[in-house]
Amino acid sequence: MSSPQPPPKYHEPVQGTVFHGDGREEALLKHLNSLPELSADQTASLSLQDKSQRVLDAIHEFGKQENSYLMSVGDTKGRKVEALISERKPKLILELGSYVGFSGISFSRQLPSQHPNSVYPHEWTSNPEEDRAGYISLEKSEVYADTARGAFKLAGLDKVVKIVTGSSTTSLKNLRKTLNMPRPLKFDMVFLDHLKPLYTIDLKVMEEEGLVGPGTVLVADNVVKPGNPPYLSYVRASPVSKRAILSQTRPTSQPPITPNPTNESDWDSAFKNGPIDETLWVPEEAEGVQADGDPGLVYTSQMLDGWDPYTGERDACEVSVCTGRED
Numbered sequence: 001m002s003s004p005q006p007p008p009k010y011h012e013p014v015q016g017t018v019f020h021g022d023g024r025e026e027a028l029l030k031h032l033n034s035l036p037e038l039s040a041d042q043t044a045s046l047s048l049q050d051k052s053q054r055v056l057d058a059i060h061e062f063g064k065q066e067n068s069y070l071m072s073v074g075d076t077k078g079r080k081v082e083a084l085i086s087e088r089k090p091k092l093i094l095e096l097g098s099y100v101g102f103s104g105i106s107f108s109r110q111l112p113s114q115h116p117n118s119v120y121p122h123e124w125t126s127n128p129e130e131d132r133a134g135y136i137s138l139e140k141s142e143v144y145a146d147t148a149r150g151a152f153k154l155a156g157l158d159k160v161v162k163i164v165t166g167s168s169t170t171s172l173k174n175l176r177k178t179l180n181m182p183r184p185l186k187f188d189m190v191f192l193d194h195l196k197p198l199y200t201i202d203l204k205v206m207e208e209e210g211l212v213g214p215g216t217v218l219v220a221d222n223v224v225k226p227g228n229p230p231y232l233s234y235v236r237a238s239p240v241s242k243r244a245i246l247s248q249t250r251p252t253s254q255p256p257i258t259p260n261p262t263n264e265s266d267w268d269s270a271f272k273n274g275p276i277d278e279t280l281w282v283p284e285e286a287e288g289v290q291a292d293g294d295p296g297l298v299y300t301s302q303m304l305d306g307w308d309p310y311t312g313e314r315d316a317c318e319v320s321v322c323t324g325r326e327d
């Protein structure tokens with residue numbers, strides 16, 4: 001992992017303290033709606049890029065204040081993901097974990113210019129031939145979803161983004177029905193940024209539902225801070241080892257978690273050959289849903305490094321491209 005300059009440190013590390021759900025998300029929405037520079041009058045003549053940037057900047061400024069840390073992807077990792085979007089031009093993007101909409105704004109704003117003739121989520125019909133584009137974001141909290149919806153509206157992206165509220169694993173199971181999304185439609189990109197223990201089971205559900213498959217790019221946030229060894233083990237494993245693990249008995253309680261390597265140079269090779277036993281475990285938050293995934297799917301995986309936007313702690317996104325299926 002390379003080491004550019006970290007951002008200034010606005011907050012101490014937040015793990016173990018209250019860092020969301022104490023009213024700050026409602027306060028953020030109120031604040032955004034009160035800013036003259038985000039009003040319709042003052043943004044009418046701006047490009048979508050500039051208008052959305054004003055909202056991102058305002059969210060970031062709010063998060064710098066005391067007791068206002070926001071668990072957003074931030075700009076160092078965010079800009080790298082935006083560059084990936086410029087390059088790959090995904091049409092359909094799925095996000096797990098909207099929070100207040102920072103990543104949703106950053107990662108959806110190129111869609112209208114890249115796919116000007118497509119139909120966007122609020123106008124999708126049941127026509128399987130429809131040329132669809134859009135950003136679908138899953139969020140458990142109605143309160144956070146309300147703030148995100150407000151932020152998308154101010155950014156001019158409310159027609160491009162659709163938030164589906166509810167717990168991710170169940171939402172994913174029902175997503176084709178909820179969105180009237182006929183097979184073989186799948187997402188071109190998925191951003192995983194919700195509850196860390198759910199990343200692996202939710203990926204397996206997406207594989208089984210055909211929501212991801214060859215051609216899909218997975219971007220998983222926070223794989224260094226706090227880290228997610230089971231997920232990294234799964235996306236870095238070969239089909240042979242994934243099949244071998246499935247023949248073992250499923251653990252009924254959480255197996256010991258493989259620790260993150262202490263030496264930075266070990267990150268690239270870590271987790272490649274497992275152990276992937278942890279990936280068989282289904283957390284309670286998965287609401288009884290079990291999934292084996294599609295073990296034949298092959299991913300090539302690498303890290304995009306960056307920083308927490310407020311604490312200056314090193315973090316990274318894991319980018320895994322599904323290159324095909326090995327039977």
Ligand SMILES: C[S@@+](CC[C@H](N)C(=O)[O-])C[C@H]1O[C@@H](n2cnc3c(N)ncnc32)[C@H](O)[C@@H]1O
Pocket residue numbers: 071072073074096097098099100101102103104138139140141144166167168169193194195198285
């Ligand atoms: C780290 S924040 C997402 C940050 C956002 N992606 C960004 O960068 O701006 C994680 C979000 O996942 C949501 N979340 C947690 N568990 C969830 C679940 N089971 N299903 C859906 N969302 C969940 C939380 O409510 C929170 O809003």
